[in-house]
Amino acid sequence: MRPLAALAAILLSLPGQAQTSIRPQTFSLPNGMRVVLLEDHERPLVRARLNVLLSRDLEAAHPGLAALALRVLGHSDAGAFSVDEFEQLLAGAGIELVPALQTDGLSWSLLARSRDQDLALGLLADRAFRSVATSLTLETDRLATWRETERLEASPRAKLRLLLEPDWTLQAPTLEHLSAINHPDLLAFYAGALRPDRAVLILQGDLGLEQAKRLVLLSFGTWTVQAQPPVPAPVQATPQTAAAPAPAAASAPAPAAPQAPRILVRNPRPALMAMAVAAQPEDLDPESAALLALLLPGDPALAPAQLRLEGLDLVGELESDPSGSAASAETSMLERLQAIRQRGFTETDLRRAQAAWSESRALITLHPEAQVAEALADARGRSVSPARVNALTVEALNQGLRRWLDPARIRTGVLAGPVGP
Amino acid sequence: MRRLVLPLLAVLGLSAQAPLLDSRTEDVQERRLANGVRLLVVERRAVTAFHAALVFRGGRAEEPPPLAGATDLLARALYGATWPEDLEPAKGNGSLDALLKEEEGLLEALRLEQLRQRKAPEAASQAQALGASLWTLHQAVRARYSTSPLADLYVARGGRQTATAGADALLVQVELPASDFEFWCRTEAQRLTVLQLSRFSEARAALAAELRSRGPQGLPMIQGAALPGHPYGRDLADHLPALEAMRRSDLQAWARRACRPDQLTVVLVGSLSMDSALPFVERTFGALPAGAASASTEDPLLPEIPADLGDRRIQASLGGTPALLVGWRIPARPHRDHLALRMAARLLEGPSGRLAQRLVRQKAVAQSAEMWMDVPGGRLPGLLVVRAVPSEGHSLAELEGALHTEILRLQQEPIPTDEWQRALTQIDVEQLRIQDEPGALASTLARAWVEAGDWRQAEQEVQRLRNLGPEMVQLATRTWLNPSHRTTLWLQSGTDESQDPLEAETARVLKALAATRIEDLAQREHLVSEGLRQLRMLSLDERRRTLKLLEAQLAPEKR
Numbered sequence: 001m002r003p004l005a006a007l008a009a010i011l012l013s014l015p016g017q018a019q020t021s022i023r024p025q026t027f028s029l030p031n032g033m034r035v036v037l038l039e040d041h042e043r044p045l046v047r048a049r050l051n052v053l054l055s056r057d058l059e060a061a062h063p064g065l066a067a068l069a070l071r072v073l074g075h076s077d078a079g080a081f082s083v084d085e086f087e088q089l090l091a092g093a094g095i096e097l098v099p100a101l102q103t104d105g106l107s108w109s110l111l112a113r114s115r116d117q118d119l120a121l122g123l124l125a126d127r128a129f130r131s132v133a134t135s136l137t138l139e140t141d142r143l144a145t146w147r148e149t150e151r152l153e154a155s156p157r158a159k160l161r162l163l164l165e166p167d168w169t170l171q172a173p174t175l176e177h178l179s180a181i182n183h184p185d186l187l188a189f190y191a192g193a194l195r196p197d198r199a200v201l202i203l204q205g206d207l208g209l210e211q212a213k214r215l216v217l218l219s220f221g222t223w224t225v226q227a228q229p230p231v232p233a234p235v236q237a238t239p240q241t242a243a244a245p246a247p248a249a250a251s252a253p254a255p256a257a258p259q260a261p262r263i264l265v266r267n268p269r270p271a272l273m274a275m276a277v278a279a280q281p282e283d284l285d286p287e288s289a290a291l292l293a294l295l296l297p298g299d300p301a302l303a304p305a306q307l308r309l310e311g312l313d314l315v316g317e318l319e320s321d322p323s324g325s326a327a328s329a330e331t332s333m334l335e336r337l338q339a340i341r342q343r344g345f346t347e348t349d350l351r352r353a354q355a356a357w358s359e360s361r362a363l364i365t366l367h368p369e370a371q372v373a374e375a376l377a378d379a380r381g382r383s384v385s386p387a388r389v390n391a392l393t394v395e396a397l398n399q400g401l402r403r404w405l406d407p408a409r410i411r412t413g414v415l416a417g418p419v420g421p
Numbered sequence: 422m423r424r425l426v427l428p429l430l431a432v433l434g435l436s437a438q439a440p441l442l443d444s445r446t447e448d449v450q451e452r453r454l455a456n457g458v459r460l461l462v463v464e465r466r467a468v469t470a471f472h473a474a475l476v477f478r479g480g481r482a483e484e485p486p487p488l489a490g491a492t493d494l495l496a497r498a499l500y501g502a503t504w505p506e507d508l509e510p511a512k513g514n515g516s517l518d519a520l521l522k523e524e525e526g527l528l529e530a531l532r533l534e535q536l537r538q539r540k541a542p543e544a545a546s547q548a549q550a551l552g553a554s555l556w557t558l559h560q561a562v563r564a565r566y567s568t569s570p571l572a573d574l575y576v577a578r579g580g581r582q583t584a585t586a587g588a589d590a591l592l593v594q595v596e597l598p599a600s601d602f603e604f605w606c607r608t609e610a611q612r613l614t615v616l617q618l619s620r621f622s623e624a625r626a627a628l629a630a631e632l633r634s635r636g637p638q639g640l641p642m643i644q645g646a647a648l649p650g651h652p653y654g655r656d657l658a659d660h661l662p663a664l665e666a667m668r669r670s671d672l673q674a675w676a677r678r679a680c681r682p683d684q685l686t687v688v689l690v691g692s693l694s695m696d697s698a699l700p701f702v703e704r705t706f707g708a709l710p711a712g713a714a715s716a717s718t719e720d721p722l723l724p725e726i727p728a729d730l731g732d733r734r735i736q737a738s739l740g741g742t743p744a745l746l747v748g749w750r751i752p753a754r755p756h757r758d759h760l761a762l763r764m765a766a767r768l769l770e771g772p773s774g775r776l777a778q779r780l781v782r783q784k785a786v787a788q789s790a791e792m793w794m795d796v797p798g799g800r801l802p803g804l805l806v807v808r809a810v811p812s813e814g815h816s817l818a819e820l821e822g823a824l825h826t827e828i829l830r831l832q833q834e835p836i837p838t839d840e841w842q843r844a845l846t847q848i849d850v851e852q853l854r855i856q857d858e859p860g861a862l863a864s865t866l867a868r869a870w871v872e873a874g875d876w877r878q879a880e881q882e883v884q885r886l887r888n889l890g891p892e893m894v895q896l897a898t899r900t901w902l903n904p905s906h907r908t909t910l911w912l913q914s915g916t917d918e919s920q921d922p923l924e925a926e927t928a929r930v931l932k933a934l935a936a937t938r939i940e941d942l943a944q945r946e947h948l949v950s951e952g953l954r955q956l957r958m959l960s961l962d963e964r965r966r967t968l969k970l971l972e973a974q975l976a977p978e979k980r
Contacts, residue, residue: 042467043857088773091772091843092843092846093846094846094849147742271634273634294571300566322634345570352577359601360580362579362598363579365468366468366470366691366859367858
């Protein structure tokens with residue numbers, strides 16, 4: 001076949017393919033839980049993600065409570081099963097159930113053969129709201145949580161990244177914070193956080209709407225809002241790291257160059273790397289965020305620094321000569337970010353980013369997990385609208401840029417060798 | 422056209438306990454172009470994009486020592502991004518290529534000057550002047566780069582690209598909308614034709630900085646001890662001088678050999694059929710010149726290591742959490758016992774595996790236990806590695822004992838039917854997931870071609886796994902997971918290796934001895950690194966005695 005004919009074949013096939021995109025179907029349970037179904041019978045698989053929004057108040061009372069609570073849940077009996085029986089049931093059916101603590105709350109991701117969907121959703125429900133949190137493993141879990149958040153086994157770079165984490169959910173608690181958490185605090189957390197009216201369940205794969213309704217009602221229909229125990233008293237603990245600076249207005253002047261790095265992590269070998277982390281502003285519209293996430297990492301003004309998006313954070317890294325000064329490496333990293341902030345993007349940049357974003361929509365069909373994530377973002381009101389992307393102005397984009405790279409919002413630190421500044 | 426139908430799902434449905442799965446089959450179509458490029462196409466009508474994997478067989482294991490790190494540099498400098506200036510074939514005065522050649526000369530001059538300075542620090546140095554010239558040149562080079570924030574051609578079209586350097590292959594994965602397929606074909610063929618490597622010096626500096634700051638790590642240490650003298654046992658960090666001496670032209674020459682058409686398989690999964698994809702692939706990839714059929718393009722002869730090299734032990738203090746690493750030399754993927762060992766690993770690993778159940782939950786001697794198969798690759802005999810972290814109050818010796826008890830149980834006690842069935846079910850689900858994710862399917866086919874010599878093995882092995890019996894797994898574990906194939910590494914907490922006085926003193930003496938015999942600094946540093954690694958396998962007393970013997974060879978004023 002000649003190339004021209006082949007190209008025509010590819011292009012002609014596109015409109016038909018576009019119609020194959022999966023239309024989300026939504027429904028709710030009487031207890032307030034929302035469900036989104038992405039029906040796809042291509043393969044005998046079912047994916048699910050149960051997401052529960054966390055209240056900032058709960059975590060503010062006890063930093064580290066969410067991480068510890070999730071770990072304790074993983075070691076608890078659930079429903080009618082002991083923890084060992086629960087694990088064996090999952091393994092016996094090849095069901096993957098992975099918990100995660102993310103900026104958008106607690107979530108469990110599930111993958112199962114469609115023939116095991118009843119069992120899988122039942123076990124997910126058992127884990128989410130029928131777990132019997134025991135105090136027996138609390139001390140072990142407390143220590144393990146501390147080890148994990150301290151990243152005792154992690155690389156120095158990972159430790160620095162954690163210290164710069166701006167999100168309250170993911171920040172590392174101190175051992176003091178964790179030690180202050182007791183069993184009643186955990187029970188209060190479960191009662192306050194694990195509520196059906198805060199939950200969204202995304203289902204994707206080989207099940208139909210009626211089947212999904214039946215299954216979800218059977219598994220999650222008895223989930224109710226528990227009586228709220230008294231809110232635990234806040235812990236007065238010394239913060240482990242420098243407190244995150246309060247967000248400032250977009251017009252805030254850039255602070256003076258730091259005299260010394262605020263956060264410094266030692267590497268056993270000679271190294272010097274400045275890291276800057278900028279959390280996405282909470283009120284930044286998803287469209288500006290999506291386009292800035294495309295434009296910023298490839299900006300040549302950053303060279304030789306690297307910038308990438310990790311979750312909702314922009315993370316910049318600048319490697320410097322290990323014999324240099326930590327403070328100047330940090331300043332150099334910040335200067336690059338501020339140069340972009342002050343320069344802004346042009347109308348051409350905006351148009352190219354809009355085109356790139358629109359084109360990238362096709363890629364989601366390659367990733368079932370991304371379809372689930374997009375449906376969740378949509379259910380939480382954080383999805384990116386194609387119409388709003390196309391309507392975005394360069395002024396709005398640059399306003400978002402100035403807020404995201406506001407120097408008062410950026411946390412910086414340095415990875416340095418075993419000796420030196 | 423020869424159509425090859427994957428009977429995977431049908432095969433999985435044969436299980437007595439598993440009901441029939443979806444009866445749809447997957448088509449993998451294959452073509453071989455005249456210049457040697459292989460093309461595999463898996464059509465997925467439900468998607469509007471394509472996932473392409475370019476896999477170049479070879480990888481780190483085939484790098485000669487002076488080019489150690491070349492695969493990693495190709496992953497970064499050739500495939501790290503798709504810059505428009507890297508696709509410009511312009512040559513001659515004032516072109517980017519000419520500037521990059523000039524940069525290469527300056528970088529080499531600066532490196533030699535720095536080496537001279539290390540030998541004779543008191544001599545007058547040209548380093549500053551060379552550094553200034555290099556800075557000016559870099560400005561000229563950067564002026565040729567695109568200034569757009571969306572300069573990467575694939576990102577600008579909504580795509581993404583990653584490249585991974587492995588022991589057996591360089592794997593490049595690209596995702597783009599289906600309408601960009603022709604553009605992708607042209608771009609990739611042009612990339613391989615031009616081999617511009619405009620970011621070579623930055624990529625080399627970044628890789629060297631990463632390796633230098635990383636320091637010794639458990640997995641490379643056990644690879645080095647278990648596979649001595651073999652490319653699979655090589656730690657790139659020990660070859661820093663060679664890496665820093667590598668020039669852009671060296672890497673270009675290596676790329677012409679390592680990325681030649683007969684080393685390349687293109688795997689396409691997405692909305693493309695073989696009929697629609699083949700014409701473009703033939704016109705672009707098919708036009709790449711075939712490699713010359715000379716001795717230099719033949720597969721290199723790699724040393725063979727006897728699997729039963731003997732029980733080896735290493736102790737090291739890297740700081741951080743103590744950990745136990747045990748590696749067994751296992752056969753390459755095409756070997757008949759490899760599948761049985763894969764099943765054994767399946768029984769041992771994971772949250773419901775024996776290691777997590779017995780060592781972590783029941784005996785509570787370990788905080789965690791992980792397992793890796795085919796470390797660092799599967800094309801040649803490699804390692805099966807267990808890494809376990811002891812719980813508070815339990816020693817590494819206790820953990821090691823418990824681990825060996827589990828291995829013995831696997832070798833000697835009958836494997837319960839439900840446990841066996843559970844492992845088979847997990848394989849079912851894993852296969853379904855691979856079929857469901859185009860990227861996973863592409864890399865699975867690519868890996869099977871690289872490691873087993875034929876992409877069809879990706880599905881045939883699953884069929885053979887189902888036909889295995891527990892007794893075959895036990896036989897294979899008795900043959901391969903035994904002390905004579907084993908290497909054990911105790912990573913102890915406490916002081917960092919750089920502060921271990923015995924190691925520091927041994928390094929000093931080795932360097933002094935090497936300086937009297939080896940002129941080339943790169944070779945000298947490599948020899949010292951290798952010597953230190955070998956010495957770590959000895960007991961503390963043996964290391965002390967060796968140090969005394971080495972000191973005795975030094976001139977008295979240098980002791």
